[in-house]
């Protein structure tokens with residue numbers, strides 16, 4: 001059975017009801033007997049008796065990703081993002097849990113029987129084939145007839161702006177061009193879900209920013225569900241419709257970029273997404289007037305003269321500027337609070353020069369911000 | 381690394397010595413092949429191509445050469461198939477006893493040929509298999525498989541895994557992935573492994589003696605028999621010289637291929 005045949009004729013008609021990707025209680029433990037898909041680890045022990053040697057890479061994940069969504073998995077290195085993606089693609093067998101694609105349980109199906117395609121972090125191009133043959137590969141193995149195949153390959157190469165490169169070998173391309181070939185090779189099959197594992201990770205900053213915009217545009221043009229793995233919070237916030245924040249094999253929060261940035265569910269999310277400005281314990285009681293942990297985003301805080309009066313709807317704290325970092329458009333101030341702890345404050349350099357900004361070091365200041373920007377952070 | 385002058389000179393002297401040690405016998409062999417005297421006398425008494433004509437007209441030699449070529453080809457093909465499959469199984473899948481299998485696959489190359497030979501001979505007798513080319517091929521396959529296996533395993537370790545995953549991801553089943561992605565990646569490892577296996581098979585004598593039976597002779601067996609007869613010595617020299625000349629080709633090719641492949645990977 002080919003995935004083509006199983007596809008309903010009109011795509012996305014039940015999109016509101018059925019998730020494009022649904023993960024139920026997904027767990028992956030490496031090092032157990034019989035699950036060693038990872039080659040080259042060299043460990044000869046396959047007895048699996050020693051549970052101390054196993055790694056719990058994914059520790060129970062429940063997630064619904066809607067049809068047509070640009071969904072990011074954000075988290076630090078080692079948090080289980082790649083492993084989750086590889087289970088969706090079919091390269092790893094889950095230790096427990098289920099994977100449903102458009103309502104169909106694919107947990108035990110091999111990769112070639114799933115209607116998803118992957119853009120690999122290292123691109124994984126076929127070095128012995130031309131660019132055109134790389135892109136055509138999925139169509140060839142699925143026996144798409146020649147004329148249609150050629151038209152679709154040409155379309156895909158045009159979409160990633162690589163017309164005229166079809167006879168080149170991957171070895172003759174730049175990193176950015178290889179990345180585009182990998183994208184075209186996946187998109188040409190018109191999968192319902194595209195998985196991308198840090199696809200821009202190997203590119204330099206400028207190219208990465210260009211490709212972010214381009215990827216988002218392509219996703220909107222083709223309407224395919226993108227599941228995008230990244231450790232770069234900026235990237236996740238700018239590109240995603242929704243994102244999940246991963247930590248130690250679990251999801252800490254799922255939401256829109258605004259949700260996650262402005263209402264972090266946990267201390268970890270507050271710290272990982274954006275700068276960690278946490279007020280807790282005594283400091284929180286003194287400044288916010290409530291118990292628990294709060295976060296304030298650095299750009300919401302204003303620097304004021306020590307003797308100024310805060311407005312009634314404002315929270316305020318006294319402190320000393322400990323460090324000044326000039327960032328070009330912004331300046332970052334690290335302020336040691338009299339009530340204990342530190343806050344990071346960023347101010348746009350609208351009227352300040354670098355000299356003025358840097359001379360602020362050591363000065364006593366009053367920090368003020370609207371009380372609505374005190375965001376309570378859930379404790380885990 | 382920078383060596384001192386003395387070390388450099390010493391290294392050069394040693395390499396000249398080693399080269400002399402390796403190649404002087406071959407040079408002497410070549411000289412005798414053109415020496416008109418039927419006995420080994422030094423210095424050579426003249427120059428002749430007569431022994432070449434005598435060798436060419438000896439039917440036992442041509443039969444033995446053909447036998448050796450057949451055995452070498454069949455053992456190589458068998459080794460390429462079995463060695464590749466074993467390498468992929470051991471490299472790609474972790475299963476119970478994987479390390480053990482790897483150990484036992486490599487063991488035959490360390491076993492003394494007489495042991496392999498007598499073990500095989502006993503088995504053939506036990507199962508009532510007639511001695512002949514087939515039994516020689518089986519005997520040679522035992523060490524040829526190891527050669528191919530080692531070459532392919534080494535290559536598999538260097539090949540990235542992700543193109544195969546990409547192939548499966550794009551809808552190719554395991555066989556298609558092997559044929560279109562893995563196999564082209566193994567190409568040069570198979571070629572150099574195959575050439576080396578063929579070269580080993582072609583001059584093997586110990587296992588061959590145990591597994592050949594009475595009626596079949598390979599070229600090394602013919603040579604071993606011929607040197608017992610002093611009058612045939614010049615012809616033996618000719619045959620040996622021709623073998624040397626022809627064995628240079630696969631060794632040279634194998635070197636070129638693995639050298640070229642290494643360069644290709646580092647690019």
Ligand SMILES: Nc1ncnc2c1ncn2[C@@H]1O[C@H](COP(=O)(O)OP(=O)(O)O)[C@@H](O)[C@H]1O
Nearest residue numbers: 030038055057076077078079080081082083084
């Ligand atoms: N094949 C494997 N064998 C053993 N451990 C693995 C394997 N792959 C990943 N891991 C471990 O699982 C954890 C999660 O890894 P990964 O999913 O790659 O994280 P991320 O992509 O978020 O950086 C890490 O601790 C990693 O070392």
Ligand SMILES: [Mg+2]
Nearest residue numbers: 078081082083
């Ligand atoms: Mg990863």
